Amino acid sequence: MESDRVPKIISFVCNWCSYDELGSDDDTKVIRVMCGGRVDPVEVFRALKGGADGVFVAGCPEDGCRYIEGNKKMMGRMERVSRALEYLGLDGRLRVIKATPNDAVKLPEMMNVFRERLKKLGQSQLKNGEF
Amino acid sequence: MGVVMHLDEIIRLCYQCGACTGICPMRRVSLFSPRDSILNSRGGDMDPGSVAVDTAPCLTCYQCAAECPQGIDFPEYVLASRCAGDDSLVTCAVHGTVLHEIQEIMASADKGIPKEFAGETDDGSDIAYYPGCIDYLNLFYDDVGVDYHAIGDASVNLLNKMGVKPRILDMKCCGHDALYQGDKNLFERLSAYNTKRVKNSGIKTIVVSCAECYMMFKKHYELENVNVLHISEFLDPDKLEIKTESDGGIVTYHDPCRLGRYCGVYDAPRKLIKYAGAEFVDMKHNREKAVCCGVSAWLNCNDCTKALRAMRLDEAKKIGAETMITACTKCLTHFNCLKNEIENNGVYDMKIEDFTVFIANKVGAGK
Numbered sequence: 044m045e046s047d048r049v050p051k052i053i054s055f056v057c058n059w060c061s062y063d064e065l066g067s068d069d070d071t072k073v074i075r076v077m078c079g080g081r082v083d084p085v086e087v088f089r090a091l092k093g094g095a096d097g098v099f100v101a102g103c104p105e106d107g108c109r110y111i112e113g114n115k116k117m118m119g120r121m122e123r124v125s126r127a128l129e130y131l132g133l134d135g136r137l138r139v140i141k142a143t144p145n146d147a148v149k150l151p152e153m154m155n156v157f158r159e160r161l162k163k164l165g166q167s168q169l170k171n172g173e174f
Numbered sequence: 175m176g177v178v179m180h181l182d183e184i185i186r187l188c189y190q191c192g193a194c195t196g197i198c199p200m201r202r203v204s205l206f207s208p209r210d211s212i213l214n215s216r217g218g219d220m221d222p223g224s225v226a227v228d229t230a231p232c233l234t235c236y237q238c239a240a241e242c243p244q245g246i247d248f249p250e251y252v253l254a255s256r257c258a259g260d261d262s263l264v265t266c267a268v269h270g271t272v273l274h275e276i277q278e279i280m281a282s283a284d285k286g287i288p289k290e291f292a293g294e295t296d297d298g299s300d301i302a303y304y305p306g307c308i309d310y311l312n313l314f315y316d317d318v319g320v321d322y323h324a325i326g327d328a329s330v331n332l333l334n335k336m337g338v339k340p341r342i343l344d345m346k347c348c349g350h351d352a353l354y355q356g357d358k359n360l361f362e363r364l365s366a367y368n369t370k371r372v373k374n375s376g377i378k379t380i381v382v383s384c385a386e387c388y389m390m391f392k393k394h395y396e397l398e399n400v401n402v403l404h405i406s407e408f409l410d411p412d413k414l415e416i417k418t419e420s421d422g423g424i425v426t427y428h429d430p431c432r433l434g435r436y437c438g439v440y441d442a443p444r445k446l447i448k449y450a451g452a453e454f455v456d457m458k459h460n461r462e463k464a465v466c467c468g469v470s471a472w473l474n475c476n477d478c479t480k481a482l483r484a485m486r487l488d489e490a491k492k493i494g495a496e497t498m499i500t501a502c503t504k505c506l507t508h509f510n511c512l513k514n515e516i517e518n519n520g521v522y523d524m525k526i527e528d529f530t531v532f533i534a535n536k537v538g539a540g541k
């Protein structure tokens with residue numbers, strides 16, 4: 044079912060490590076958060092429900108969080124979300140990255156890999172993605 | 175949907191005696207009054223949406239309905255107004271509505287409720303087990319210290335002990351929370367899917383371990399020719415070999431409103447708990463008079479209803495209960511949440527356990 048359609052991605056990225064490297068376009072929306080720990084599971088579900096094909100979340104690695112342990116919270120929450128997505132048959136539609144400001148240059152590349160993976164998964168059937 | 179009375183009919187029938195407000199648990203802790211809500215909607219200038227807002231504190235616990243001399247089903251009135259209004263109460267739900275989002279996704283996704291549990295299952299069986307949302311609760315409510323998944327394990331193991339290998343159908347959430355939050359559309363999508371699944375599967379009996387799912391299948395679904403049973407009704411003490419341990423201290427049982435007042439299941443769980451060798455004592459308010467845990471469909475978790483939970487746990491403490499059993503995952507969540515609060519550290523040192531888990535441990539069918 045592969046087509047030329049570019050997958051719609053919503054990404055929540057931490058201001059301190061990743062935001063500068065990623066830009067929004069028609070198919071990818073980058074939402075700046077002050078910390079990966081700010082991303083509530085509800086927001087990931089809402090993005091998918093609203094028609095996104097995938098959700099990309101980026102925050103700082105261990106010991107790199109400006110808010111002591113926001114990144115740990117991010118990992119804990121996103122693990123639960125990905126388990127829930129597995130239960131719902133939506134595995135692979137969430138990508139969580141831990142990046143230091145130094146390796147953040149690789150982020151556009153990682154986003155591309157994720158985009159390719161979503162292409163293979165096909166369009167999300169939750170809602171015809173328009174945003 | 176099982177709306178039995180129209181709003182106008184209720185408004186006409188009520189003669190403002192106040193018996194409902196007298197019994198209402200919310201009245202003990204707030205100024206909410208079902209009598210007043212009916213009075214407020216008189217004169218026809220209140221649309222269902224405003225009625226829904228006015229009656230938002232109602233726990234739909236069903237205590238008042240039994241008292242009303244006019245036979246008015248106030249919780250039904252609340253439900254009807256929530257469903258008829260433009261705006262559902264979804265946004266008032268606690269925990270950032272996370273379960274509601276999952277249920278919405280579930281309604282359109284391919285998969286719904288996970289089916290992996292301990293014990294043996296058989297896809298050819300005509301007896302099904304429906305676990306409900308326990309695995310999702312495990313993901314997002316683990317901080318209350320309850321292992322929800324164990325309820326499913328215990329249920330399948332107990333059914334195995336009865337000589338039954340149940341089938342676990344690919345089903346979705348029963349839609350209880352969606353309906354009682356007023357999201358009728360979501361409820362209808364979920365129930366249409368589930369009803370079709372059940373009918374096409376040729377299942378004759380569905381065994382349910384959660385009070386809410388049980389009530390939904392009984393009252394809000396049309397599953398003709400399918401027998402819906404709560405696990406306490408299905409289990410036969412004579413077939414379960416109880417490895418009696420009388421060490422557990424006093425055990426009590428909290429009747430969930432969905433199982434008790436809504437469906438009249440009072441004796442079956444008590445019988446099994448007693449049979450399991452426990453020293454069983456009822457709390458002051460029991461059976462029809464059992465007080466609600468204070469939160470239904472994730473609405474109204476606040477200081478007022480917290481007082482209700484504390485009163486209920488105090489009742490259990492008063493009779494010296496070491497274990498309080500309940501058969502509803504939500505009651506389990508809300509009581510454990512209160513018990514584990516920092517300011518309650520050590521105040522309630524009883525165990526609050528699910529019915530199936532308790533029985534399974536007694537018959538050696540636990541994890």
Ligand code: SF4
Pocket residue numbers: 187188189190191192193194195208209212241242243244245246248
């Ligand atoms: S008990 Fe019945 S008749 Fe009396 S005020 Fe309440 S709803 Fe009205």
Ligand code: SF4
Pocket residue numbers: 194197198199200201208231232233234235236237238239248249
């Ligand atoms: S259903 Fe319960 S909370 Fe609601 S009005 Fe009746 S007694 Fe009060």
